Amino acid sequence: MVAEGGETPTSELRRFPRALAIVLFGPLVGALAAFAFFMLLNVGDPPPPDDLLYAVFSMLLITLAIGWVTGLPAAALSALVWHFLEPRLRGAARVLAALVIGAVTSLATSLPIIYIVFGGTFFNFNGFALVGTIGALSMVATALPGRTAR
Numbered sequence: 001m002v003a004e005g006g007e008t009p010t011s012e013l014r015r016f017p018r019a020l021a022i023v024l025f026g027p028l029v030g031a032l033a034a035f036a037f038f039m040l041l042n043v044g045d046p047p048p049p050d051d052l053l054y055a056v057f058s059m060l061l062i063t064l065a066i067g068w069v070t071g072l073p074a075a076a077l078s079a080l081v082w083h084f085l086e087p088r089l090r091g092a093a094r095v096l097a098a099l100v101i102g103a104v105t106s107l108a109t110s111l112p113i114i115y116i117v118f119g120g121t122f123f124n125f126n127g128f129a130l131v132g133t134i135g136a137l138s139m140v141a142t143a144l145p146g147r148t149a150r
Contacts (some may be wrong), residue, residue, distance in 0.1 A: 103139075
């Protein structure tokens with residue numbers, strides 16, 4: 001049996017795990033990207049060697065927790081948009097769409113949460129660029145792997 005658009009009903013079921021991967025692993029990928037960025041920022045001013053492991057581990061846990069909370073709404077919205085848009089995309093348009101969807105949903109949903117947690121200190125061009133880049137990277141890392149090019 002072929003559904004409307006030439007797809008079989010099982011192809012619809014195959015797309016659901018992709019949405020689940022975006023929602024579950026997107027915030028994790030984003031938090032790890034943020035952690036890597038923050039570690040690069042601290043290269044010039046590292047903590048004392050006796051506190052280094054404690055500082056890095058603490059920063060990792062805090063970044064993962066905040067990253068998960070701020071990234072989960074963005075990932076859910078990204079997965080929803082991707083679910084409806086991805087079947088219509090071919091080739092390089094898929095990569096561009098994943099980048100744009102990730103960046104826009106990250107900015108739209110994460111910034112209010114970041115504002116509540118950090119106040120207005122994060123609201124500048126660098127903060128927007130970081131949040132958008134992390135969302136784009138997370139979406140590309142979770143939405144595109146394992147798919148065959150069409």
